[in-house]
Amino acid sequence: MKQIDAEILEIEPAAKNIFRLTLKAPGIAEAAAPGQFVMIRPVSALDPLLPRPFSLHDWSGSQGTIIILFRVVGKSTRILAKSRHGQKLQVVGPLGKGFDITSAENVCLVGGGIGIAPLLGLAKQLLKTDTKREISVLLGGSSGAELAPLAEYFDIPGLAVVLATDDGTLGHHGVITDLMANHLARSSDWLVLACGPMPMLKAVSYLCRKNGWPCQVALETAMACGMGVCMGCAVKSAADSGNKGYLHVCKDGPVFWESDVAW
């Protein structure tokens, strides 16, 4: 874990209300793993006060750069969207426990909305580690306008990308879990790795249990520290997960085995 004042190398609109931020982050980039995140503080003033968590979308250890994909939802992201090349941001990371892909055979990545962000770095990692395995990438969004630009990032040989939108303007008209059902049915040995809004993750986890697919989910909660000291990022753990009580998204996660979470 490193804390640096990272210089903005590039900030560009990626899709409607979504931006792509490239930072010079030596020390963080080298240590990054898929599913991990960083805490970013865009101001020196005291409002907004707390840093904000953002998944590592992509990174290059050799160049010492990391890339964040973020949606503008409030104070800090509004400020981030206005930030400019050359400015510096306080960045701490890499943080948290990422995806466990050691024992992965065929893998299905499921992303919804901005939850697509961490899947790119994950997909690239998977392509590196094992060339034989099948990698399906199921991406969902509200509309084509939002989804198309994000989907393009996955236009990489070796990835089978399938899309779905709520309004049907791109790919399947409906939710991503519809696709999972028919798509994964073909074979049974899938490791499902999902990131997106809670309702989607819930549906994915339900589907995986039913079909006996092992599944990992990347969760989001409000965070104060991001480093396991404030205990603010608690989520209820599954009674049968051994751990009675709460899991902490910033240090036990953000990626959990679906079976460890109380849905």
Place this chain on the structure above:
Amino acid sequence: MKQIDAEILEIEPAAKNIFRLTLKAPGIAEAAAPGQFVMIRPVSALDPLLPRPFSLHDWSGSQGTIIILFRVVGKSTRILAKSRHGQKLQVVGPLGKGFDITSAENVCLVGGGIGIAPLLGLAKQLLKTDTKREISVLLGGSSGAELAPLAEYFDIPGLAVVLATDDGTLGHHGVITDLMANHLARSSDWLVLACGPMPMLKAVSYLCRKNGWPCQVALETAMACGMGVCMGCAVKSAADSGNKGYLHVCKDGPVFWESDVAW
């Protein structure tokens, strides 16, 4: 008094640590008078919280523009210095009671440091209203590097500009009050109009009393509202000024007759 979101037309360095800010401020520019000020809020976030007072350095009613000359001393001025052309700032004004130059014969403007700011608009006004009168402009600063660029603004026919610096790198080596003594001695019917740090104003007012020159001073205090509602900008009033108690810089001033202030 108007409240507007004023667009920044220009922001440029004027001297060491001092910036010149031109704003599109229709409604305010037309109503502006020498010695008045505006309250400016450079952010939408809540830190810094309160707007800050700045004297009107110059303005054009016809173009609906106002110009502020500010020194970077803290939070808001640091942010202002980083602001860019096209941005908008919350501006309220014009505020306060300016210089009373109705009955002025010969006038001596005395400015120290950033207190020079309001004297430009004042000088221009004086040149408009009466061409016969003599107008001396005595400007003091810490060094030539700071003072020279500000003095240039007063390079206008009809103004007799005299300079002094603490380090002697420009003009008289010493404080501005030294110059007042010899400079004004020649004649006795002077109206002295001064703006600058408290110690300077104190010295000026003392000198004026001694020589029987009527004198007005522009004071500075911390302000919350700038509009006469919070009572935060109090300064002790002279016992003999009739008003027992306190004067309020934002509405009784910022310009006062030296004799009304308790020094």
Place this chain on the structure above:
Amino acid sequence: MVRDKPDLQVKIRELVLKNPVLTASGTFGYGRELASLVDPVRLGAVIVKGISLQSRAGNPPPRIVETPCGMLNAIGLENIGVEKFINEKLPFLRESGACVIVNILGDSVEEYGQLAEILDNVPGIHAVEVNISCPNVKQGGVAFGIDPEAARRVTAEVRKKCRLPVIIKLSPNVTDITSIARAAEDGGADAVSLINTIQGMAIDIQTRRPRLANVIGGLSGPAIKPVAVRMVWQTTNAVSIPVMGIGGITTPGDALEFLIAGASAVQIGTGNFINPKATIHVLEGIEKYLLEHEMNSIHELIGSLND
């Protein structure tokens, strides 16, 4: 079916406020200063700067200092006195047609009573707000606000001396604000308003002097909003009279928090300094919210917290 204009009226005893957005005492002067920016008639009411029997010069400067998302003030209740207020300041507000609530303060129960008696017979005054809580005056103020029995006595005295609706303004500098609120209710208050400022202090590390001549001042502004919302919620659950919410309101969302917590109205103080048009901004935002949420009346919102 939703009306295009939701009903914003709230009542304090028989006094009808046309909407729940008021100015907090000491932050809007006597209504005239900001009239060119905010028409006092548009507001639920204008609560004027605290008035005492005799005029007060107030504390020596410095009187104010900014703190993180807040400010400290030690004005010392500077005011022109009730006489001058009635003769010089009230007429403008009366002619404007605004609803006027006069904030009063005194050094003794009797003084509060005398003020109430004087104001009771003055046309153009719609209610009195009793400041038993201003923390930055060494004598007076504080004592009443932190002792239930004293609060009850002041309330009863004011109640006895005037027929106007009486609003008791509570101090947050107490262990249990609900006990003071209940005491005010027992004393005959028609409403309570809270919170006044929280006692605070700031130090200039260069001079090693307090930043306020009075050393201690009252903290106000967004910084105190969470404390204010909490106390308003606790108080609305403890008394049956209307509660006015005060503390750190600068946006419609801030005001809505207080209303949802149970406040019948809100007062905007420091917010007026941050944005002189804050009251109008908040008022229009509340109206918009009610329309978006298809509420016909502000009363559907007040106290609607799902806890």
Place this chain on the structure above:
Amino acid sequence: MVRDKPDLQVKIRELVLKNPVLTASGTFGYGRELASLVDPVRLGAVIVKGISLQSRAGNPPPRIVETPCGMLNAIGLENIGVEKFINEKLPFLRESGACVIVNILGDSVEEYGQLAEILDNVPGIHAVEVNISCPNVKQGGVAFGIDPEAARRVTAEVRKKCRLPVIIKLSPNVTDITSIARAAEDGGADAVSLINTIQGMAIDIQTRRPRLANVIGGLSGPAIKPVAVRMVWQTTNAVSIPVMGIGGITTPGDALEFLIAGASAVQIGTGNFINPKATIHVLEGIEKYLLEHEMNSIHELIGSLND
């Protein structure tokens, strides 16, 4: 003549802190989490997350929400219990050589006593800080912190059960914090630390639900600094034992305010979240200030307010 390194040592009874910068309980975990950014040995002491006899699961989420220049937390004192702490967490700190202060909490006087007794015989623990004030737990905590007699009893019990220096951590949610501080002093406390969080609340205006599952939480961060400085100043004038200042410290200037007000040391809490290296930043800033002001010892600064 000024030394190139000013003396930063402060004492709590016989315990010598190498410098006056400590971490506040619940904001620095057990010292290990941030060790890669902040070497615990550099700090005056590490005060660990509050520990109880049995482990506690804590409150349901959401547990935290940001407010203007502050945050509300309702963690619910989640902790692994004293047993596990000693076996699993303490060893790292002990081996690191850091000064360790254990923050304890209980539901009864006896429980506080039992915790003190257990910790008293454990090597590597240098002092106990007694949390009688954490506001976001429905039972326990609060009661002791707002009642002088209860505070005195807890203090006396802990005092009796251990020989370690005892620091009583005070709640700001009281009318007069000096009365609680004096009670702690009477009970035998070696120092008091303040402030803990101020009770607050925030509401989501869209769902109209409290933003914390616990409804009420504790406000911390820069927003509360003026209240904390005021209470520390009042307390240092009321007791003769050392006072530790806590509340909204993020910069050296913030810490210096507390020291000038009379605090013998400071604790940094929320500041660790804003900048994980805040403690080091503050420590180095204090040292720089002393050099610039030609002070040989921190004791020339402590309580040097010109009021």
